[in-house]
Amino acid sequence: MTNIPQILKNFGPVRNLWEGGGQGEKIVGLLRPLWNGYRLNWHKNIMDNILKQMSISRIKCNNNNNEDGDSNEDAETSISTYSYYRYGTIATIQSKYTSGKPLSVVLLSSNNFGCCTSSSGIIFIRLMSVKEQVHGLWYYYWVLNDVMETFNESDIISCCMLLPRLVDENDLALQQATLGVYAVIDSQWRDLQPNMEWVPLQVLREHA
Numbered sequence: 566m567t568n569i570p571q572i573l574k575n576f577g578p579v580r581n582l583w584e585g586g587g588q589g590e591k592i593v594g595l596l597r598p599l600w601n602g603y604r605l606n607w608h609k610n611i612m613d614n615i616l617k618q619m620s621i622s623r624i625k626c627n628n629n630n631n632e633d634g635d636s637n638e639d640a641e642t643s644i645s646t647y648s649y650y651r652y653g654t655i656a657t658i659q660s661k662y663t664s665g666k667p668l669s670v671v672l673l674s675s676n677n678f679g680c681c682t683s684s685s686g687i688i689f690i691r692l693m694s695v696k697e698q699v700h701g702l703w704y705y706y707w708v709l710n711d712v713m714e715t716f717n718e719s720d721i722i723s724c725c726m727l728l729p730r731l732v733d734e735n736d737l738a739l740q741q742a743t744l745g746v747y748a749v750i751d752s753q754w755r756d757l758q759p760n761m762e763w764v765p766l767q768v769l770r771e772h773a
Contacts, residue, residue: 686713
């Protein structure tokens with residue numbers, strides 16, 4: 566009982582240690598479905614898998630929260646079959662791009678990336694040049710088109726996330742310099758290399 570004040574200071578309410586979703590005992594319920602027995606490196610593999618699952622879940626949750634204040638008709642809707650989002654309007658996509666937010670994109674068989682809309686259209690986002698490599702992750706300069714085009718869902722070969730280059734929010738000049746700078750990761754947790762090949766992030770961590 567005497568160490569309760571220090572526990573509260575370090576970890577917050579005691580209840581969170583036992584019931585607080587992924588931060589308390591309840592995480593066992595998230596880990597159990599991913600456990601396949603005591604195999605080689607089972608503890609490392611299960612933590613890698615839960616990290617991937619929780620990261621993707623948080624990104625999807627942020628999109629669903631409709632943080633840009635769009636109306637219901639402009640809200641993004643998740644299509645779980647393909648693991649990508651259909652954005653309500655072009656303005657929603659443009660707002661996320663100009664404010665440096667993550668973007669859900671698809672890769673077509675034509676090797677073009679684009680953001681899909683709820684009206685079955687696509688706004689292409691062009692990979693223009695290599696920007697830099699940070700902690701083993703390659704970042705590129707992307708330019709968003711302002712015209713919606715049509716596409717066939719059968720042409721989708723991969724679903725990806727564009728992750729913005731994060732910089733000091735107080736450095737306005739650096740923020741401006743990194744506008745449109747994103748890394749891209751596909752649904753198989755692979756990073757796009759400058760030679761346009763996809764490499765698993767596990768390999769990147771080992772060589773970073």
